[in-house]
Amino acid sequence: MDNGLLLQVYEHPLLSREEIGTICALHKKVYFRKGDFVLKEGLVADEYLILEEGLARSFVYDYNGNDITTNFFAQNEIIIEVSSLFQRIPSKENIQVLTDCICWKIDFDDFQNIYHSIAGFSEWGRAWMSQSLFESKQRAISMITDSAMKRYHKLLEEKPLVIQNAPLKHIASYLGITDSSLSRIRKATART
Template sequence: MEADKTALIHFLKQIQVMSDAVAVIAAADFEQVSYQKNELLLAQGQISNDFLFLESGFIRAFTLDTEGNEVTTNFYKPNTIVFEVASFLKRIPTAESFQALTDCTGWKVNYDTFQVLFHSIPEFREFGRANLVNGFIALKERTLSMINLTAEQRYENLINSRPDIFRNASLKHIASYLGITDTSLSRIRKESARK
């Protein structure tokens, strides 16, 4: 029996206007995958080969700083695309690792299949372009927030815009994502709770 790709098809149509027929054709090449909590989807030094639509679960991306400490660089929630863009597109080893923070399910295509879809279906090409643009905008906003906002402001923005992160990630992962220590995050949380 064919697995239910309804969420994937809906997502393809939502990001880029795509007819039902074209979305079904594009989705046909995606295969269902699942990951267990704490499983690494991609390890630093590997070449990213998967373009993943996350249907359920929660994933984080992280790298190591110069002292070997993990620094969380992103969080992924359901109904988002998960892939390490530089490694995937340039075919180079990644500087990041991707870890399932919960049990996860999704749909993936490998690099070669992605290229076929990208070059043979104009609507999928536009879908890919829209995803890259949205990702670039999010990265730009995050970069500026790390420069222009205080740790307290970054915390408030994150808890208001992404409460799902606080339900699925450890405080250690959240602190590193915010660019602060665990101790600073505890202090900020206490001060915020008093307001």
């Protein structure tokens, strides 16, 4: 049940090999087909996933009904809607896989048990969350200080697989620009 991927994700100075084994043992393998929803707006999440293979994105609808991609998930990353899972409230976001995916799922109840019985695990969780918060803030800062082109190039560096596999409109909405603008940015980039 445990495999290299999970071991890597749960690596933490305060977690022993045995504890990591216990944590990994609570995960079950699940499969998704391109286009499947992992979570729909309005529902309460009661699990999270670790993405072994494939790509996913989260998105919301704005007042005009356009969908805005809020995040991309690549291999090794945790697919989760934190607010819904931890505050036990309906999700405001949707999560959908962009390609066929292989994931490891852990249920909230199992998570809760070890969260309180393994001290290092709540440390791990806090560290993960604090990193997420940091990245989210960085994104807001990037929206303020970087041009659309720069934001595109940063994404290209951070998540090259996304650029290769996600449709342009999802990338554009994530970057906060229109499809047309992104298409022009790409054209300009190609020339260089």
